[in-house]
Amino acid sequence: MTQTKTPVPALRLSGLEKSFGPMKIIRGIDLDIPAGERHAVIGPNGAGKSTLFHLISGHYQPSGGSVRLHGDDITGIPPQLIARRGLSRSFQVTNLFPQLTVWENVRCATLWALGHKYSFWRNVERLADARQRTEEILREINLIERWNMPAGVLAYAEQRALEIGLAIASNANTLLLDEPMAGMSHGETEHMVELIRKVSENRTLLMIEHDMGVVFDLADRISVLVYGEVIASDTPERIKANASVQQAYLGTEVA
């Protein structure tokens, strides 16, 4: 009963490690992300940010340590099982179903969570719940006009938005976004920030981002990853003030 005072974090990483051969990419990360927090991971190139996401989402098997989602151990289980437990992610490099239409892309991502699974006896067009959810998401990510275009022919920024759409379609409670603004123009970035703010309401968000303006604007807390280790994890203000962060990272990139 005393446990209830400190609620179980949405995501808890303990001593997480990953090596490729002799190279240690992630060197023991401990991190708690409370439910509902918007948390950003920043760090120089090659710090292991994407690798960290791959470990949490099941893309890679950790070499050591554990990942807990709402208290349940999900270390090393396949990505589809993690996705079914309500953790969803986007990718740094656009990763869609290029021949399927925008509508089909999103609908495919809604199907498992709505319980349709591998059904090969129900007409997918007549699933009212999937249709509603798909329409909702397409309106949310502002792609409703494009619904019948193949995803492969969309403009880059639209593909990035669809990438977010796929991540939220399953109604996951924990969202991992890997550089959602990468390669976007200034105007497009503003739209994306609004979109992320909107979709991360009532969700736990963990995002990797290089744009410091975006990070300090969106995040409740920030972790700084350098050479596979978290050197600081705190509120934006304190991260700005942190001397070692200044030295390791911010001093060189943010004037």
Next chain:
Amino acid sequence: MSQKTDMKIPALPSDKRSSFLARFGIWIVAAIVLAGLPYVFSSGLAVSTMCMMGTMIIFALSYNMLLGQTGLLSFGHAVFFGLGGFLTAWAMNAVAGTSSPVPLFLFPIMGGFTGLVFGIIFGAVSTKRSGTAFAMITLGIAELVSSSALILRHFFGGEEGITLDRTDMVQVLGLSFGPQIQVYYLIAVWCLISVAAMYAITCTPFGRICNAVRDNPERVRFIGYNTQTVRFMAFSLSGLFAGIGGGLAAINFEIMNSAQMGVGESGAVILMTYIGGIGNFAGPIIGAIVVTYLQLMLSDVTDVWQLYFGLLFIGMVMYAPRGLAGLLALQQPLLQTRQLHHVAPYYILALLPGLVAISGLSMVIEMTYQLAVKTAAGPAMVFFYIPFNANSPLPWIIAVILFAVGTWLFLRAARLAGDAYSQALAWRKLP
């Protein structure tokens, strides 16, 4: 990103049941066409050709559940076709002459069941891997089964195969299934049922996830699906339909031979499906019809017909990867905007030199064959009703000129046709 708010949204999909005609119209038309075909093509040869086409349509469509829908390249699909046929044959021989009340038209179920069972067994092994490794495993399994068939001579009948008698079943409604026309209607009904069922599967959650696996298997795992399960299910279900096709083939030919589940037969279904077009549901149907027809026609005219098929196939892979159905689908926007008549003359312009080039090439092939293999017949031969001597240089020179000039003109005309096509489309886009 910011579109004008008054921009028109294309009508969104609805989850309401569409009208009876919209849902079943195409199937009713198909049924009428199938029923009427024997009245149009009534010769014995035509009816037996259509019987073959019917079984091949099921076989090719079942193959496309793997290749076109799920992106799985299998080199052993004939295993399920063949095993389905053999088990159907055995089941029929078991009840033949007895008073067992199972009518003939139910036996393809036995084929389908066999296909499903073996699809599950072999699928459990092969779908552990995807991509190239999967393709090689299916090849290995095909070899395993066809080699084993030569060992298990009692069951598979060795080189001769096993025979059956379709007329020896209990007769319902006075149908003896002796005349080929009755077999035609049996195949037509099963073909329609199978095609409709396979189409229905493409419109289910599973069907759409298959497409997603084809497009980007890695991403599918992150939306909650186990790609191995998807591959396994697609593999088993395609085995089921291939088995139905095999059962019908057994009934049609009244003989099953282990060659019918060999690598050659698996290759034939790849050719059919791909030439027809894997990106479109109707593609394999077109492929099964066209390739079966060409097979029968070409094998009458030339001994090296398989070479022509190989060349046609490579040509399709290189220049028309979406197959015949893909080429037809390209014309759809032209039809919609009534622009086809602007482009069609260019198609004819390209077709004529294309035919010239093909005749040049086929002359070289036939002359080589005459000199190298048909040595006993001597160098005198007939090509297109024109007799000549394959040993003299003149026909060779003519052949090479036909091929070279034809190809050159074809390439030029093809470019013109391409330009005309994009121009016609651009026309539509103007405000």
Next chain:
Amino acid sequence: MFEILFISTINGVLYGMLLFLMASGLTVIFSMMGVLNLAHASFYMLGAFFGFEITLHMGFWAGLVFAPLIVAGIGMVVERYGLRHVHRHGHVAELLFTFGLTFVIQEVVEMVWGKLPVDYRVPASLDFSAFTVFATTYPAFKIFALLVSVVIFLALLMVIRRTRIGLIVQAALSHPDMVGMLGHNVDRVFMLVFGVGVALAAVAGVIAGPVLVTQSNMAGLLGPILFVVVVVGGLGSLGGAFVASLLIGLVQTYAVAFNISLADVFGSSPLSGDVAFYLDDLWNVTVAQVAPILPYLLLVLILIFRPRGLMGTNNR
């Protein structure tokens, strides 16, 4: 018994080395270009037929040199004007292209040389017996074939270890995804690798032709076994291909040598009735008769217990 074992072992190693000559080219092409060349065995067949034809006019040694060169030329043309063009349509199209090629090559061979075996003989200079074990003589040509494949194997090892091209190939074997970053001449490297790869298969054809039967179905007979080798070894692993080649070579030759069946060992079938009727075949089949299906059984077993193959790392 020892005699059979000894002869079978040499035969098995020879067969294994011939398989590896082909599997090595196949593996390197796969690692660099991501395409499993389904027509690889067809180039082996072309090697045998060109070897036969050149032997008729200029003697065996000319055949051993020129046949692989001609096949290399054909391979490079196929890569430059076929495969490279198909690349943009994706992997399935590439595989299907090489699949179509097997059809065409087979048909062309049948068109020129017919369907019956051709009389491709061991050259007179190598037509003597190398040694005699107990009462069995062993032909010198087979020893020669074994030597050729070992020499090529060693030469290949040197090229891969010591040359610039070799470095690129090594890089491709360990990091297949990085091939695209090798610079602007990557097209030329691809063409060269494809040419050399199919030339190795052609060498195997020239030296296997006189021992085995040179016939238009030889590609169809050997091709599937070759693909079993690369999958069992682990796709893209040269070491795995080597081990699997020898393994399958030995297993198949031993099986052929031991001509016994379950019936020979245990007496007539213990079963009776209808079941026995169908299982009779199984009971009376000899190990030698099963030899052709052993590679495929091995494939299935490997897949069940070690899906990535013996030495496979990258799951693709």
